[in-house]
Amino acid sequence: MKLSKHENSPQLDVAVMWFRQDLRVSDNVALMEASKVGVVLPIYILDESTEDKWALGGASRWWLHESLTALNKKLEGKLWFARGEALDVLKNVIEQSGAKHVFWNRCYEPLAMSRDARIKTALKNDGICAKSYNGSLLFEPHISVKEDGTPYKVFTPFFRKGCLSRFPEPERPCGIPSKIVYYNQKGITLSRLGLKPKVKWYDSLAKAWNPGEDGARQRLEEFLKNGIVNYKTGRNIPSGKNVSRLSPHLHFGEISPHRVWHEVSSSSERIPNKDSDHFLSELGWREFSYNLLYHNQDLPEKNLQPKFDRFPWVKEDSALKAWQEGRTGYPVVDAGMKALWHTGYIHNRVRMIVASFLVKNLMIDWRLGQRWFWDTLVDADLANNSASWQWVAGSGADAAPFFRIFNPVTQGEKFDPDGVYVKKFLPELSCIPKKYIHSPWLAPKEVLVEANVCLGKNYPEPIVSLKESREKALSAFNELSN
DNA sequence: TTTTGAGTTGTTCGA
């Protein structure tokens, strides 16, 4: 059945609002513009192209399902769902509704950018007004380049000179449309998208997170209240409260970086500068990752520094599996990997530790770690994930010097001195005294017996020697420069 | 074009 616009709302034009990674109602530029046109037809399209190597991972699919549920509620249940090729779906919807406008907020992944460009051209050729906006980055990737026109490769000048000195104030959040008139007919239901896993493995995720716009706002408020003061040092403590945990909300666009930026900088009378500046620079790193991906479209697959193409990665499935399952015998690594599996998230400091361990102690290709993160992280983000793995591996931009190899014992003792984090995710170690919590293999036999730990039985022996594997990695890296 | 200073997050060793 074809519904003409007159049966819906006689005197108003229909504007399709195409939601993508901007699953929010407030500070949504495209939605704001759509609401000014007339009747809004909001739609989410699950476009799973077979050529996309980076189709949504498992944890992301769960999150997306929950986030869309929340968004649909905000939109008074008027959100359309569809699956298939975005252009086909849009054309279909336009024909059904008589819409003359399509609005969306831009995505910056390579595949999405080329697809969107194609779609915009096609729609315009059909006489449709197709417009896109920036809703997800503080500084769009094409605006921040060096004076010679080439992209930045070092964070500090990128952020200070390329971004802040030229655009000291990111766009202010645009607020919420005063009124939205919805197109009055529905598409298929959300459950038909098949995002929610059939096997119910996601209970522990649901306990840890509250996807959706309201959840994102609560997270920010909570962080501003209890987390931002002392952020600069406290952010390194994985069991502490100085962590924003906004990453999945930002990834799905449940909150705009603009709002986060301005709320943090406008509370500056209460927050020490060192803390707010440091937090804002973390938002800057997100921008930097997007900038890198924009200018290096094969960042997810290819070493940014070509000399790493010669690196002798070890192909060892059993070691990779032990890492994935948190059975390396190094408590802080294992706790991190269990946290990832159970909550879809790892604290930043622990990410660096587990990543360094995989790449340097096990000498396993960073792309295998990146792939595992892609499937298990609720904040899996192509730009951030790729740029960060390359950074740890040493193959990326502004990367750590190769001799910077994390020692999981030292790191654990420094940042989880009482073993609170380790014990939370490795209950089998909960009775180990803190002196040995990061190195249980050094504990005297009677201590282990007392703590109910039997190495090799209920907690593994270390799978590699730190000293030897470190030296091996160092010499492999040394070979590269010759 | 050349030069100069600087670059997110560490570890180990020896005094």
Add this chain to the structure above:
DNA sequence: GTCGAACAACTCAAA
């Protein structure tokens, strides 16, 4: 236990 130096050399950004 604490502290500073060594760990290499390179690439980047900007004057």
